[in-house]
Amino acid sequence: MFSSAVQHGVRCPPTKRTVKNLDPKRLHISDIIDLNGPVLPTVKFGATPRTSQQLDYFCTKTPFPPNSRGFLYYHSRPGLPPGAGEIRFRVVDSKSASHSAADLFANGRDLLDHTGHRPWRIHMLQLYAARDYDPVRRLLLSNGLIGAAQDHETEQRVSMNAMRTFGGSTILDTISDAFVIRQLPIATLRLTLIHDECIVPTTCISHLFWRNRPETVEGSDERRRVYQGAAVVRLELKKAETNKMFYGVKEGEVVLVLRILKLLDPVGADGVPFCLPEGGDLIQGTSPSFYWCTSLDRARRLGIITPSSLKILEELYMGKNASAGTTVMKCPSS
DSSP: OEEOOEETTEEOOOEEOEEOOOOTTSOOGGGOEEOBSSSSOEEEESSSSSOEEEOOSBTTTBOBOTTOEEEEEEEOOTTOOTTOOEEEEEEOOTTOOOOOHHHHHHTOEEOBOTTSSSBOOEEHHHHHHOGGGHHHHHHHHHTTSSOHHHHHHHHHHHHHTTOOOOTTOEEESSTTOOEEEEEEOOSOEEEEEEOSSOEEEEEEEOOOBOBOOOOOOTTOOOOOOBOOEEEEEEEEEEEOSSTTSBTTOOTTOEEEEEEEEEESSOBOTTSOBOOOOTTOEEOBOSSTTSBOOEEHHHHHHHTSOOHHHHHHHHHHHTSTTOOHHHHOOOOTTO
8 A cells, every 4th residue: 555765775654645536527636646756656546445556657667757646537438338448647737836626637637658659548448357456446336437237247348258468459449549559660450449249359450561652753763661650540441442442452342441640750760751641641551552451341250340330430431421531542552
């Protein structure tokens, strides 16, 4: 329940960190904790005995960043299936004169993970896969943030798939979520997908190539470069506009594709900036002449899509309200 430190041979008093509330709408000043300092700081969740848990910033060896003082809270979105959601940490301004927890929370910022590109989090699937997180689950229940039925269904979903760890896998609460890939280029992408019907613990998307498309300039000898660094990407549906857009796909056929939305490290190792086309760039397949795709039948077999997730994608990319920026794309060889 306590953490202590030794400075200049003198043992400092232990730091008490107690969290009794994870509801961002009902926070109190007393809910503020300081995670700065030790590796794996210990936090007590709730008021009953044996409710302590060590929190890991990254790989059990990296301490939380300086000024990691704020609120642990439950972050969720309405309408998502059991298993979605996460615990985040809202960093507050230690110099603020405000005595309102609501104001401090509203003016704070979510702590980022070690990459600096996405919020640090403990995903709900991690809470249910590891018994060490039981105190957090019980506090979510006592705070009324999840109900008994949701808790039971999530536990059943996780145990059914024998989930224990998610190392190297990106968890998507819904198929339409954009997500961060930490280090390009990678040939295989591992995803854990939460659908209305089920949870798919790990599915792999392979044979990915991350070449950019140099502008076609007469007399230019510019070659394709490989995207590097971190990027924001998203799964989408795409209708083939020509027979030469995707390998073995006829014009008019709908397939699943992967789009780069933003490069978070836009300058390559050679110091030359990458330039994404307007609306982003589709990932290429083995051949530089074709974009990567997978058929909807194969995506179903792999568990990437289900009836509910396909409906979400169809409404976003195939319906009348589909954005022109996500439906128009040149061939990779152009």
